Amino acid sequence: MRERAVQRHDRLLALVRLRGSARVTDLAEQLGVSPVTVRRDVEALAGKGLLDRVHGAVSWPRQRGAGGRAPIGEGRVLGLLAPSATYYFADVIRGAHEAAARAGARLVLRISDYRPEEDPARAEGLLAAGAEGLLVAPGWRGPGDPAEYGGWVAELPVPVVLLERNVPPGGPLAGLDRVCSDHGHGVLLALRHLRGRGHAAPLLVARADSPTALAVREGYAAALRVLGVPEPLPVIDSVPAETDPEGFERAVRELRAAVASGETTAALVHNDVDAIQMVQRLAELGVRVPDDLALVAYDDEVAALADTPLTAVAPPKREVGRQAARLLVERLRERGEGGGGARGSAGGDAVSGGAVVGGTDGEPAPRRHLALLPALRVRASCGAGRGAGGADGDAAGGGAGGEGVGDGRGVTG
Template identity: 40%
Template structure:
């Protein structure tokens, strides 16, 4: 599913403002869209007065003294590097939350976008440090536990303050004693299950992607909650996308067609991570003559795109922007050497919220 236009334009604006200027071709590569698409977006942003076009180059319209890193009194030591995976709209919202705090504090934000290849974070972090970054905000991709484990040692040995965003290292690992700010995904799973059970659903299918730490946390949470819930009669878990599991830690038999699994289980509801997979499942259910929410209720997990579907989806929304803001505030305290700089390591958890839309209702009565 294509990224919404407004999200893509926000990413273009953020990239240009972070650097002062950017080449159209470079933006197209970073966003993985055509040059024509970027030019069209830039034209609209220019019309709105938010950017200024040059020959193949886009300039920020912020006054020179307001551009990150443009103040002659600043040095490279005023830079914070933010490292996030490419094409990850969830974490871009987190980025925007962090950016608002850092720029208000006079810090320059240097954005580093990580390609899909395993181990791609380390070279980018090393480059950021070589360029003089004083601190780091990190959301490593960590497609598998093994990839995560391989990063623990060098991340724990960093000589500058670093805060992980939406990443919770394994207890007892080298990174366990590091600052992190996360959404409480167990609570998010709890909200989804309680909403459906409260509507009368007793058989539920859970589907998650296995290419992120969030998906793995959700899988464990759904399992724990469903097994303990007195009103959940039957449940099962699967991968929401066959492609998601190709490089993951799960066996092939754990990938199943969600609509077929709903029929097999006699389930009347599904909770799906992420939004894109949830929207695609709703489309496939419609092709099979299954109506949402009349025949099947659907809850999405992420709430980045869930409200944009032909049927707006009820969704659990982790506090994405707030995660970024809190992470940036914690990093600034460490950098300032003031209160909090020498305090114990903090692992902050923020609670998600549930937004009810048109994709959930009580199950249809069983014919007598």
């Protein structure tokens, strides 16, 4: 796959930041491109004030300092590394931008396109752009990605807040601040609602290609235990219809067979896009929603726009971004006042329920693992409130959500 200019720029900035200065010919050799390409890149980056040019060489701007900080007197710069700027993360980014603006800070964005191996270079690009602290949502997909691709986050030289990413206990990232949606709670809301409407064993249809998908699966097993559901049916593995139409058809037919046999009368489907397409295909196969199958989607990104508006779990995306940005700003304030360390794991003031919580006796505030509760939006697909978009009585938390890559596949989490 051909490297994009922004990716090459990030690698170039990382090399210069590490060395302090470098010759254009040396950079061309290390980047694997021609000197002409490097000169063109240097000209573009120097025009933005990110590099200084000196007689066939480039150097790190002296006015920024080794940490890449903006000159004194300017507003703070926050960096945000996200796997996508659409679907789920559009609202996360919007919330972070709003909170940064209220604090007088500027938000700088880098997108990894769900390529976790490229996350370190994207983060270096944010530091090179002057970011004093980072909001980081690594482009992980599988359960082994945090261990394989996460160690670099703990080594960042600035305060860090993880976004919508849980990490294994005891690992190098476990001590970092993080703000996440509690997807387990969201799944419990959905199953409790379906059980309350008389459905004995709601089935889960879900992908396994993202952190949110994995969290929904874990939450499903835990929710069934809480609700005392005996011998639940196995999870039906879903895949994107656009990239694997045969796999998607298998999932639809497996769900149809479960309905036809009487094994289930309700299902939770992750995500919205899959749920809408499944409802359409099930209708062609003679299964009607909600008459034959009560259905709840997980995301609430486009669920309300289906022919039969879908009841959906709505993670509080925008509030996740807001809370994370507020927390990062307070960490930076504490650091500026001499109260915190240099690493991303440094202590500082924290945010709890929208309020800033400081430490006592001049000590840094403890780090925070802030879990925000999703809401349940009840519509017609579960057999209640047809055509209505009101919230269920069990609803908790804030706005709609659903994470996905920017190529339209709707890969969530």
